[in-house]
Amino acid sequence: MRFSSFTISVLFLFLILHTPLSGQELLTIDRIYQSNEFQQEYEQKIQWIENGAAYVTIEKSNGPEASDELVRYSSSDQMRSLLVASKDLQVNGKSISIESFSFSPDGSKVLIFNNSSRVWRSFTKGDYWVYDLKSKRLKSLGNSFPLSSLMFAKFSADNRYVAYVQEFNLYREDFVSGKIEQLTFDGGAGIINGTFDWAYEEEFGKRDGFSWSPDARKIVFWQIDATKVGTHFMINNIDSVYAKPIPLQYPKVGQDPSGAKIGLIDLKTKEINWIPIQGDPIQNYLPGVQWVHDDLLLIQQMNRKQNQLLVWAFQPSTQKLRQVYSEKEETWIELSYPDLSASGWNNNDLPITQENRSFLRMAETKDWRRVFQIDIASGNKTLLTPGDYDVASLSKAVGNHLYFMASPQESTQRYLYHTSINASEKPKRITPANFEGVNGYNISPNGAFAIHVHESTQAVRTVRLISLPDHKLIKTLVDNQSYEKKLTALALPKVEFQKLSIAENIEIDVRMIFPPAFDKSKKYPVLFHVYGEPWGQVAIDKQIGLWNILMAQKGYVIIDMDNRGTPCLKGSAWRKSIYKKVGILNTDDQAMAAKAILKLDYLDADRTAVWGWSGGGSMTLNLLFRYPEIYKTGVAIAAVSDQLIYDNIYQERYMGLPQEDVQAFINGSPVTHAKNLEGNLLLIHGTGDDNVHYQSAEILIDELIKENKQFEMMAYPNRSHGIYERENTRRHLYTLISNFIFRNTPVNK
Numbered sequence: 001m002r003f004s005s006f007t008i009s010v011l012f013l014f015l016i017l018h019t020p021l022s023g024q025e026l027l028t029i030d031r032i033y034q035s036n037e038f039q040q041e042y043e044q045k046i047q048w049i050e051n052g053a054a055y056v057t058i059e060k061s062n063g064p065e066a067s068d069e070l071v072r073y074s075s076s077d078q079m080r081s082l083l084v085a086s087k088d089l090q091v092n093g094k095s096i097s098i099e100s101f102s103f104s105p106d107g108s109k110v111l112i113f114n115n116s117s118r119v120w121r122s123f124t125k126g127d128y129w130v131y132d133l134k135s136k137r138l139k140s141l142g143n144s145f146p147l148s149s150l151m152f153a154k155f156s157a158d159n160r161y162v163a164y165v166q167e168f169n170l171y172r173e174d175f176v177s178g179k180i181e182q183l184t185f186d187g188g189a190g191i192i193n194g195t196f197d198w199a200y201e202e203e204f205g206k207r208d209g210f211s212w213s214p215d216a217r218k219i220v221f222w223q224i225d226a227t228k229v230g231t232h233f234m235i236n237n238i239d240s241v242y243a244k245p246i247p248l249q250y251p252k253v254g255q256d257p258s259g260a261k262i263g264l265i266d267l268k269t270k271e272i273n274w275i276p277i278q279g280d281p282i283q284n285y286l287p288g289v290q291w292v293h294d295d296l297l298l299i300q301q302m303n304r305k306q307n308q309l310l311v312w313a314f315q316p317s318t319q320k321l322r323q324v325y326s327e328k329e330e331t332w333i334e335l336s337y338p339d340l341s342a343s344g345w346n347n348n349d350l351p352i353t354q355e356n357r358s359f360l361r362m363a364e365t366k367d368w369r370r371v372f373q374i375d376i377a378s379g380n381k382t383l384l385t386p387g388d389y390d391v392a393s394l395s396k397a398v399g400n401h402l403y404f405m406a407s408p409q410e411s412t413q414r415y416l417y418h419t420s421i422n423a424s425e426k427p428k429r430i431t432p433a434n435f436e437g438v439n440g441y442n443i444s445p446n447g448a449f450a451i452h453v454h455e456s457t458q459a460v461r462t463v464r465l466i467s468l469p470d471h472k473l474i475k476t477l478v479d480n481q482s483y484e485k486k487l488t489a490l491a492l493p494k495v496e497f498q499k500l501s502i503a504e505n506i507e508i509d510v511r512m513i514f515p516p517a518f519d520k521s522k523k524y525p526v527l528f529h530v531y532g533e534p535w536g537q538v539a540i541d542k543q544i545g546l547w548n549i550l551m552a553q554k555g556y557v558i559i560d561m562d563n564r565g566t567p568c569l570k571g572s573a574w575r576k577s578i579y580k581k582v583g584i585l586n587t588d589d590q591a592m593a594a595k596a597i598l599k600l601d602y603l604d605a606d607r608t609a610v611w612g613w614s615g616g617g618s619m620t621l622n623l624l625f626r627y628p629e630i631y632k633t634g635v636a637i638a639a640v641s642d643q644l645i646y647d648n649i650y651q652e653r654y655m656g657l658p659q660e661d662v663q664a665f666i667n668g669s670p671v672t673h674a675k676n677l678e679g680n681l682l683l684i685h686g687t688g689d690d691n692v693h694y695q696s697a698e699i700l701i702d703e704l705i706k707e708n709k710q711f712e713m714m715a716y717p718n719r720s721h722g723i724y725e726r727e728n729t730r731r732h733l734y735t736l737i738s739n740f741i742f743r744n745t746p747v748n749k
Helices: 029-033 198-204 481-488 546-554 572-576 585-597 615-626 648-655 658-668 670-676 694-706 729-744
Strands: 006-009 046-049 054-060 068-074 080-084 100-103 109-119 122-132 137-140 150-155 161-166 169-174 180-182 191-193 210-212 218-225 231-236 244-249 259-266 272-274 284-293 296-303 308-315 320-328 358-364 369-375 381-383 391-398 401-406 415-420 438-443 449-455 462-467 473-478 494-503 506-514 524-529 557-562 603-613 633-637 680-686 712-716
Touching: 029 546, 029 729, 046 100, 054 100, 100 150, 109 150, 122 161, 150 210, 161 210, 169 218, 198 284, 198 648, 210 284, 218 284, 259 284, 320 358, 358 391, 358 572, 369 391, 391 438, 401 438, 415 438, 494 585, 506 546, 506 585, 546 557, 546 729, 557 585, 585 615, 603 615, 603 729, 615 633, 615 670, 633 729, 648 658, 658 670, 670 694, 680 694, 680 729, 694 712, 712 729
Parallel strands: 524 557, 524 603, 603 633, 633 680, 680 712
Antiparallel strands: 006 494, 046 054, 054 068, 068 080, 100 109, 109 122, 122 137, 122 150, 150 161, 161 169, 169 180, 191 218, 210 218, 218 259, 231 244, 259 272, 284 296, 296 308, 308 320, 358 369, 369 381, 391 401, 401 415, 438 449, 449 462, 462 473, 494 506, 506 557
16 A cells, blocks of 8 residues: 555554454443452562562461461472561561562571662662571661661671661671661762662652672662752642642753762771772763672763763772773763663663673664673774664573574564573574564573463463473463453454654554554544653553553544654664654654554544653643644643753753754753644643642643643642552543543444
């Protein structure tokens, strides 16, 4: 099919779970968000022990008052044994809960974390307990401090001490005697020791900011100086008679970031040695520090523009600092690549290989993202993945084995690959062919086992314990059969993946979700879902979600498309083309693709809606404002309306410094184009959003008023960026979104 200068090359790659009419039941908002009938199972957190020969997980005890306990499983044969019974975790006659846990280096003690509270976006502050497996004694840590106030407690290598952060200072506690020693004394009032400010956590994934040396004689830690960072105030209007301001130190675009330096505490003398890293501590970032061995640290440093990465080696015994590695780009450098197969937050550590002689770095080249091994002594680089494809993420380096994620044929999917560290063998796909879709792996320290997570548009999420490298099933941990049974009772839509050429050598992935009783002879309203920035893909081979099923059942064709600049596995030029063009290039790509696909006979170009969240909210606004002839209705949630008020680490990474080209920020900001609004707009924002501040909504609202543009808006009091807190929030939110679309983009003309 040819549409003027556009070409749609349709590849019918996948169909959803079953046949389109495998059942007849219809969804409602209440069934999704109130009934609890569609509950998926998820795997429990596990901790590999004994180098991967076994793992420990949290389970509930038997009996009327089920309580948390720790259970050990042998990896090879799944022999189960109770490691810590709930009766052994009793305080004042009641068993404590277990939110997470870790083991002492010798495996004789367990560190248990509970009663957590939120710091920025994660629940990282709480209470810690030490349980001795030999004496069967349970003891709390930090008894002289307020409840739920400790962070990141961890054992020393000699099993004698635990170190932790309390109110931005570091402490060491002898968990036998209970003696507590304060190690830093200047924390507070903007000085942060051993953890991070909002921006470092959000944009570099940094939370835990200290580590013991392998010989337990030293602690290396970050100190963040946020004393000169501006304060943004959120307002809590609903929890007391008088409104309460909530201060948040938040470095905005063009403003100086927090300063950062690295300290080394000698635990014998208690002296702190500040590592003399070159460069201004404010105009450079320090996103990674790690021990290689007792007398060697690797320190990662990035410049303010984030287009140069240096790796320093520091030897504490000689105080010698030398540069090991450098990387420079005209655009930006990613430390922790956003990917479908990566889970949680990366600590940015460089995988250490060859018995501490080398490390791995995943880096962009002129054509593909590849994995290199760097010799620490010489700085020499060895290419480990020479193929013409992108590496999506690193999974595990152990011995002579390297496991990584890739998908050379389809960017919508992810698979596990294996190669050798010495580059003696060609990379080989490990994930079997019957696991088409998106896969993820938690590989054991010895590389012999893995927790394998799989899902696709055809298959519900399942979790298995497998052996490696043969990928043989040992045990299915989560099969979600009851959830799948619930789904098969529904009238299910059909899903197709397409390739859409919008210009020469620019082919984007498209995922289309069709109504269950789709008829090509009819005309259907279209609901575009967008994101479009460098931190996520939407046209992916994963479950489509219950709300999408509901909207398809109502009669909408739902379309996800990934423009240039998204983290698709389509080469370096694809990803980097958005540099200094956020809000422009991605919007133009989406609009060109929409124009082309709307020429399909069964799509009604007069009934179009678009919606998105966060960066997708910004995209929704730009599409609605810049291309009103295409997009008639839009729902923008938690959107950045003005790029100059977002955080500096993220926005400057992809746009450069505003001091050098402020017009690029202005051109890409939705508020600049608000005067062009013609269609129906619903703005949604949480007033407690510490990521994209409610300020962003008000700036746009003010501009729309100035231009006399009518619109609708909803502010969710005290809700954060995810808009989920407090009773009934998600049900209310999706009722609001759905009704707005039904009203303004009707199924029936």
